Amino acid sequence: MTIESILGQLDQLEKLHRSLLRIANEKTVLIKQNDISGLDQLLKDEQAHLAAILQTDKARETAVVAFFTEQGRPVPLQPTITDVLNIIQEPEHTQLKEAKDRLLHAIHELKWQNDLNQKLTYQSLQFVNLSLDMVRPRTESVNYSKNEVQGNPTTKKLASFDSQA
Template structure:
């Protein structure tokens, strides 16, 4: 019975990660459209899902410990599903557990790939914004006047949008 509780907790974790996967797809679209309002909404939704995943992870750990106790293991070890499956002797239960492990692993892998892609898109957007800002306000004025190399306190950064010396 503890094996089924473990499989159920893994199934719920997979469902929550599939919702996160859907959010990652929506996030990619919002990033590509440069829609900040949608992106903020998606991030808020992701935050709620992460809290739910943390609760589901606690449930999974409880199911793991219950399974270990049912098998006579008194330790509170953090065993992997593969290691736990070695303690399952019913072939159907073992197959069910390993199938759910593979399904969750595949979902997590897809989520990681999408998050990596979203990170690259955000980095490209920031690089483009920095480049656009440099075009708009111009490069810092360093070669306009002579400055002694030892006098570094007089250096200016990027000029503002309006020149206050006018």
């Protein structure tokens, strides 16, 4: 395998992550609009993208293993692009590093957008809970008071001796 096949896998991963970022941006809009059915559809699309990303990443790993095998080098336990960068020369080194950096940038943007969506969803949930608490009737406490637990009666004892008799 040549570096071009690894580059192709990285480009495909970047495209998939950019597409996933587009979905995350759409989710932000739908969360703000409280469109549950639209969110449901986007979640299904997101699952399909995640499956494609996993498949492409396995293909990338296979390409890296094949590259190490063709070079006659020992294959690392979990081969990474950094392992390949450590053994290749220019101009492939620069191309591979740029592809890796583009992919990492897309992943960081996606992570930031997903964090925003998580915060928006949490705030929505807090608002729903607050609204429910305002509408829901409050039940009286069924616990005993301190005096009842300790056995102190709340009424005064009357004296049994009447001095005026």
